[in-house]
Every structure is written in C-alpha cells, then in structure tokens.
Amino acid sequence: MSGTLLENLLLQAKIDNITRIAISAVIARGSRVLLVKRKGDDFLGGIYEFPGGEVEKKESIHDALRREVKEETGLRVSAVKNYLGSFDYESEKGRTRVFNYLVEVTGPIELKLSEHDAYAWATKKNEANISLTKPILDILNEYWSRCSE
Numbered sequence: 001m002s003g004t005l006l007e008n009l010l011l012q013a014k015i016d017n018i019t020r021i022a023i024s025a026v027i028a029r030g031s032r033v034l035l036v037k038r039k040g041d042d043f044l045g046g047i048y049e050f051p052g053g054e055v056e057k058k059e060s061i062h063d064a065l066r067r068e069v070k071e072e073t074g075l076r077v078s079a080v081k082n083y084l085g086s087f088d089y090e091s092e093k094g095r096t097r098v099f100n101y102l103v104e105v106t107g108p109i110e111l112k113l114s115e116h117d118a119y120a121w122a123t124k125k126n127e128a129n130i131s132l133t134k135p136i137l138d139i140l141n142e143y144w145s146r147c148s149e
Helices: 003-015 061-073 134-147
Strands: 020-029 032-038 052-054 076-091 094-106 116-122
Touching: 003 076, 020 061, 020 134, 032 061, 032 134, 052 061, 052 094, 061 076, 061 094, 076 134, 094 134
Parallel strands: 020 094
Antiparallel strands: 020 032, 020 052, 032 116, 076 094
8 A cells, every 4th residue: 555545645644634644454254244242331332343553653544453453353364455444433532533444364263252242254145144334344345346357
C-alpha cells in the first residue's frame, strides 16, 4: 500500500473529527473469511467481526494489524495486502474509524481466541446466518467482489 493512500486516509479522519483509529484484518482462505464473535458482555456483544483493535500511539497500521491478530487469534500476519475500506462507529471512548485490510497469515489456521468466544468462516452462502453489522457485511462484500474479478 502506498504511503500516500494511508496519509490521505489519516488526514481525512482528522478532518472528520475522528478521535480514535482502529484496524481490522480480513483473513481469507479463498472465498471464506474468518470472523470472531464478541463476548456477550462486551460492547456489541454477540456480533461477529474481523480481528482487530485500536492503533496505539506511535504504532504503524501494519504493526497494529500484526499485534492485534496475534493477540486475538494467535495467528501471525505475514503480509498486509489490500485496503478494503473503512467505517466509523461511536462508543463511550469517542468516534472511531476502522481501516480494514486484507492480510495473509503464515502456518496452519489454529485459532487461540483470547478476546472472543467463537469464530466462523463466512461465505456468500452463509453470511445471512451470522450476526453481522452492516459495516462488516459491506467490507465482506467488497472482499468477495474483488475475489470474483
């Protein structure tokens, strides 16, 4: 990804009065995409999402992706591929913009969930059976549209 794109994304976030920047990792195997389920007592409990979280001060987007994926799933990001879009949400911590990236992971997929209580592999055929927010579904559809090109 070009530094210019990221610089523009961060500048736009500042213009839009975004107070927090977060990332999420789209981990795919063909048309299947890994989703993790938020614990019931958490913010948006029971909803499936991509692994990810807040970018820490002085941390790069790529470093945040690697750290969050490792912390939440036990998987190791080997490459950050494509930017798939962003979405915003409000919480008690302020307005957050989430940048979503397609990433590759090394090794077998053996999940060690630490912050979630379940996982699922979403496909176009089963996404209706998984609790998703519209922004997550939009990112999934963006990924699937690129897969079929």
